[in-house]
Amino acid sequence: MSSNGAPTSLEPQDPMPVIDYSLLTSGTAHERSKVIQDIGKACEDWGCFMLVNHGIPEILIAEMMHASNEFFNMTTEEKLEFEAHGVLDPIRCSTGFNPDNKNKDLLWREYLRLIVHPDFNCPHKPPGFSELASIYVKKTRMVAMELVKGVSESLGFEASYMNEELNLDSGFQLLAINYYPSLMEFDGKRGLMPHTDHGLLTLLYENGVPGLEVLQNGKWIGMSDVPNAFAILNSDHMEIFSNGKYKSKLHRTIVKDKRTRITLVNPNGPSLDTTVGPSSRLLEHDTCLPRYLPMKYSEYLKLQTKLTMEGKHAFDKIRLL
Ligand SMILES: O=C(O)CCC(=O)C(=O)O
Numbered sequence: 001m002s003s004n005g006a007p008t009s010l011e012p013q014d015p016m017p018v019i020d021y022s023l024l025t026s027g028t029a030h031e032r033s034k035v036i037q038d039i040g041k042a043c044e045d046w047g048c049f050m051l052v053n054h055g056i057p058e059i060l061i062a063e064m065m066h067a068s069n070e071f072f073n074m075t076t077e078e079k080l081e082f083e084a085h086g087v088l089d090p091i092r093c094s095t096g097f098n099p100d101n102k103n104k105d106l107l108w109r110e111y112l113r114l115i116v117h118p119d120f121n122c123p124h125k126p127p128g129f130s131e132l133a134s135i136y137v138k139k140t141r142m143v144a145m146e147l148v149k150g151v152s153e154s155l156g157f158e159a160s161y162m163n164e165e166l167n168l169d170s171g172f173q174l175l176a177i178n179y180y181p182s183l184m185e186f187d188g189k190r191g192l193m194p195h196t197d198h199g200l201l202t203l204l205y206e207n208g209v210p211g212l213e214v215l216q217n218g219k220w221i222g223m224s225d226v227p228n229a230f231a232i233l234n235s236d237h238m239e240i241f242s243n244g245k246y247k248s249k250l251h252r253t254i255v256k257d258k259r260t261r262i263t264l265v266n267p268n269g270p271s272l273d274t275t276v277g278p279s280s281r282l283l284e285h286d287t288c289l290p291r292y293l294p295m296k297y298s299e300y301l302k303l304q305t306k307l308t309m310e311g312k313h314a315f316d317k318i319r320l321l
């Protein structure tokens with residue numbers, strides 16, 4: 001606190017914010033309004049937070065982790081059926097199909113990316129995986145949508161505003177499962193390069209093996225020390241819609257632990273045909289200039305894929321100021 005009692009700006013040693021989801025959904029009116037304030041502050045000061053008491057059963061998460069492990073442990077031939085192609089392919093798997101890909105100087109991981117909303121897609125094997133994933137993503141989507149309502153209110157709008165403006169009922173949700181092999185399987189560098197995600201909010205759950213880091217005040221900070229919590233990250237379209245108030249969070253992964261790391265990651269975006277720009281309500285004030293060019297979400301995804309190959313980011317193409 002400063003001498004006049006107002007909160008001072010964030011200090012690097014401030015702990016990462018922790019948000020109690022249960023207060024958002026079943027707290028008293030006072031608790032809900034306080035947690036919405038906390039969400040707003042977390043989104044503005046950090047661009048990320050840990051979410052506890054999210055109500056997603058630990059047993060379901062453990063079963064998802066187990067089934068994901070089984071998926072990645074299938075033979076290369078079995079996984080080839082789901083090999084990655086275009087960015088909007090409903091099922092995209094990228095693994096060490098070709099041993100030459102395992103360049104030990106590059107950060108290595110395998111992944112399976114599924115479009116799970118508006119339509120649900122999932123590999124038909126291993127047995128039971130699809131049924132489990134379908135239950136899991138319904139639950140994470142519900143949490144994400146409640147969080148977006150809270151974010152909407154924290155920006156001074158009514159809870160349903162972002163849902164309506166961004167057509168979230170037919171919103172695009174992915175389930176990306178990342179698999180960082182154990183040191184026994186692969187003794188090179190395991191991780192993921194610094195990046196921001198597309199969409200509004202990413203929900204991420206890890207299997208107890210740390211590695212995720214966020215850039216905060218010029219320092220990389222680990223995001224792993226809250227048990228049974230989801231890491232929530234602001235994504236590009238949150239920054240665009242809020243006209244720069246809630247910044248997209250730069251994150252990376254470096255796995256030092258020798259065990260296998262698995263993460264269940266849900267980016268949640270608007271519907272693919274929604275053109276996203278700064279909220280018109282935020283631009284009503286004469287003094288407020290748009291900081292981003294509007295772009296259709298599907299175009300953004302395609303542009304991002306193309307530019308990533310060139311080591312660039314789509315975000316830089318639409319930033320105006
Ligand atoms: O697996 C992780 O630790 C990070 C994954 C991630 O950032 C992503 O899939 O976009």
Ligand SMILES: [Fe+2]
Pocket residue numbers: 195196197202251
């Ligand atoms: Fe990410």
